Amino acid sequence: xxxxxxxxxxxxxxxxxxxxxxxxxxxxxxxxxxxxxxxxxxxxxxxxxxxxxxxxxxxxxxxxxxxxxxxxxxxxxxxxxxxxxxxxxxxxxxxxxxxxxxxxxxxxxxxxxxxxxxxxxxxxxxxxxxxxxxxxxxxxxxxxxxxxxxxxxxxxxxxxxxxxxxxxxxxxxxxxxxxxxx
Numbered sequence: 001x002x003x004x005x006x007x008x009x010x011x012x013x014x015x016x017x018x019x020x021x022x023x024x025x026x027x028x029x030x031x032x033x034x035x036x037x038x039x040x041x042x043x044x045x046x047x048x049x050x051x052x053x054x055x056x057x058x059x060x061x062x063x064x065x066x067x068x069x070x071x072x073x074x075x076x077x078x079x080x081x082x083x084x085x086x087x088x089x090x091x092x093x094x095x096x097x098x099x100x101x102x103x104x105x106x107x108x109x110x111x112x113x114x115x116x117x118x119x120x121x122x123x124x125x126x127x128x129x130x131x132x133x134x135x136x137x138x139x140x141x142x143x144x145x146x147x148x149x150x151x152x153x154x155x156x157x158x159x160x161x162x163x164x165x166x167x168x169x170x171x172x173x174x175x176x177x178x179x180x181x182x
Contacts, residue, residue: 005177007034011145013136013166014042016107019151023181024111027149028118036146039124040111041139042104043132133169140176148178 012027014020024040031038108125115123128135140148152167171178 005146007031007036007146009037009039009143009145010147010149011039011041011136011140011143013132013148013150013170014040014107014111015132015151016103017151019181021114021151023149023151023179024114025118026179026181027147028115028120028123030147030149031115032119037124038115038120039126039139039143039145040108040115041126041128041136042107043135044100044104044127044129045132132166133173136166136170137173137175140174145176147176148174150178150180152180152182 007030010027010031012020012024014024027038030036104127108127111125112123126139128139136148136150139145148170150167150170152165167180171180
């Protein structure tokens with residue numbers, strides 16, 4: 001007789017996509033059923049925002065960090081054009097970082113509300129920076145997860161399809177059971 005799977009800890013990866021929210025709902029239902037600890041993870045990529053991510057941040061979360069960029073004030077700076085360019089790059093990167101943080105905070109706030117509506121009172125939320133697949137796998141290992149749940153498609157662009165999706169990498173390399181939700 002096969003033994004029944006023990007589910008004590010579930011890691012769910014979130015990026016704000018529809019598939020990720022379906023994964024969260026499924027993970028919350030399983031966590032409720034098995035009285036398991038549920039951990040929601042969002043990985044802040046170190047890559048520049050692609051067009052879909054930027055559009056998502058502005059339209060879904062109304063993040064206005066990019067509208068605060070003031071390139072016109074830099075045009076009044078006299079001197080070496082490389083200094084002006086450096087100032088603009090710094091201002092842009094700070095805005096992008098703030099925008100990513102704002103999106104993560106709103107994403108996790110919504111995740112808490114969705115989990116609570118499914119009976120999960122204590123959703124542990126984590127933010128990591130770097131490669132999403134690597135961080136999902138490391139978090140699952142660090143938290144001794146029995147199960148990883150993630151969406152089949154995130155907010156990535158065509159590059160993600162060509163380079164291999166996060167869900168594919170995670171499912172191939174995970175040491176625990178991995179469920180991909182469509």
